[in-house]
Amino acid sequence: MxxxxxxxxxxxxxxxxxxxxxxxxxxxxxxxxxxxxxxxxxxxxxxxxxxxxxxxxxxxxxxxxxxxxxxxxxxxxxxxxxxxxxxxxxxxxxxxxxxxxxxxxxxxxxxxxxxxxxxxxxxxxxxxxxxxxxxxxxxxxxxxxxxxxxxxxxxxxxxxxxxxxxxxxxxxxxxxxxxxxxxxxxxxxxPIEIGGKLFYTCQTAEKGVARFIMRARGKPGHASIPHGDNAVVHLAEAIVRLGRAKLPFHLTPTVGVFWERIMQAQTTELQGQMQSVIDPATHEEAMDRLPLAESLKGELRAMMHNTATPTMLKAGSKINVIPGEAEVQVDARILPSITFDTFEREIRQAVGPQVDLIFTDQRMGxxxxxxxxxxxxxxxxxxxxxxxxxxxxxxxxxxxxxxxxxxxxxxxxxxxxxxxxxxxxxxxxxxxxxxxxxxxxxxxxxxxxxxxxxxxx
Ligand SMILES: [Zn+2]
Missing domain, CATH: 3.40.630.10 (Zn peptidases)
Structure with missing residues (x-):
């Protein structure tokens, strides 16, 4: 310096x-x-x-x-x-x-x-x-x-x-x-310092976008007589499934080399842990165990997965009316080379067949x-x-x-x-x-x- x-x-x-x-x-x-x-x-x-x-x-x-x-x-x-x-x-x-x-x-x-x-x-x-x-x-x-x-x-x-x-x-x-x-x-x-080694990032890739609306349907009715087909409840269940889902692990060329170079500079023990992170079989558990700050791990996870984050909710127009529909907007980001079809399959797998997925904004990574x-x-x-x-x-x-x-x-x-x-x-x-x-x-x-x-x- x-x-x-x-x-x-x-x-x-x-x-x-x-x-x-x-x-x-x-x-x-x-x-x-x-x-x-x-x-x-x-x-x-x-x-x-x-x-x-x-x-x-x-x-x-x-x-x-x-x-x-x-x-x-x-x-x-x-x-x-x-x-x-x-x-x-x-x-x-x-x-x-x-x-x-x-x-x-x-x-x-x-x-x-x-x-x-x-x-x-x-x-x-x-x-x-x-x-x-x-x-x-x-x-x-x-x-x-x-x-x-x-x-x-x-x-x-x-x-x-x-x-x-x-x-x-x-x-x-x-x-x-x-x-x-x-x-x-x-x-x-x-600059990022990992294990006492200094790295400088040079951006070579960026994620794309695949935003969507997730919509649940149900039977409208009077709120004084609840029933088991309430769109709001269906939507809430789907949101929980989406929020808890572990979307599949993907390693793109940029992130692969990014990880490899950092790994090579680490102690043998940390190298072993980092290797397990890029093994699909052990990825989730190894990432959880990695001795890094949670904020950094959050970003690393986003670099290795497509993400789908529910942000805006919409349902009902009156407190005593059960709405026939309820929906949430989901901000979703996809990795380079991931197609919209692949991503939709991942989401469908996570939320199940009951909700509609309406894609609103799509751009490849x-x-x-x-x-x-x-x-x-x-x-x-x-x-x-x-x-x-x-x-x-x-x-x-x-x-x-x-x-x-x-x-x-x-x-x-x-x-x-x-x-x-x-x-x-x-x-x-x-x-x-x-x-x-x-x-x-x-x-x-x-x-x-x-x-x-x-x-x-
Ligand atoms: Zn800027």
Missing amino acids: RSIHSGGKASGAGLEIDWEAVSQESLDYFRSLLRIDTTNPPGNEIRAAEFLAGVLQKNDIAPIILESEQGRGSVVARLKGSGEAAPLLLMGHTDVVPAEPNKWTHPPFAAEIDRGYVYGRGAVDMKNMVTMELMAFLLLKRLGVPLSRDIIYIATADEEAGGRKGIGYLARTHPDLIRAEYAINEGGGT LESDFETPLFRHIQSVMANQVAGSQVIPYMVVGGTDARHVIPLGTRVYGFAPMRHIPGEEVTMLAHGHDERIHAEDIDFGTRILFEIIRSFN
């Missing part, structure tokens, strides 16, 4: 960079971005796009702003390479989820700094990465780094609502502006090949920059904008590098109260991303 935290003037590959000045500059951009309220809905990302475009223009880069509809602006800029290699896309989104100011220690759109932490909605999701990529992009330009490939910078609208009015719009209407061989995105770069030059390059840069760390492929159990660019033939890696500080997991604050990041993390991430991009040529 020393080599990138030495401060002052440092020269990498013969480039003179005043990192102290860079760190002040990027912190200013970051705080300015946090102060722009881009809560989605409604978004108003145009204000962030215009701010970024202004910075780019001051650096002699000509940005393009595209609006999918009024106020929903995204910015695109490009540094030309020699064309020997295909473009690299630096992607990020400028919208944020709503915040409840009264639950925050510092206001969510003020970018106040307290004990080194910058507070603001978007601090880790993902105005941090938007800033780090911007700063790396500006440095490439200012230093006149010779490029074999075009580097494309985008900061887009609407990711938190699915991205159709942001990157989805760009991909549909201006694919040539953003088409690239590789993209670097959010979703990874998080995604996986990018990680046996590639860029993935290996990220691994080697990180091994140099953070001694003893290892970059491993990783699957996000939610979704990102990656799905909009993968169809253009782009391999997307989520890598927004953060420092490792034992006991601290600020990335968990994404979408939470008091979202914040240490100012030094902006610096750390900028340096690493700059190094990755500069030397991937």
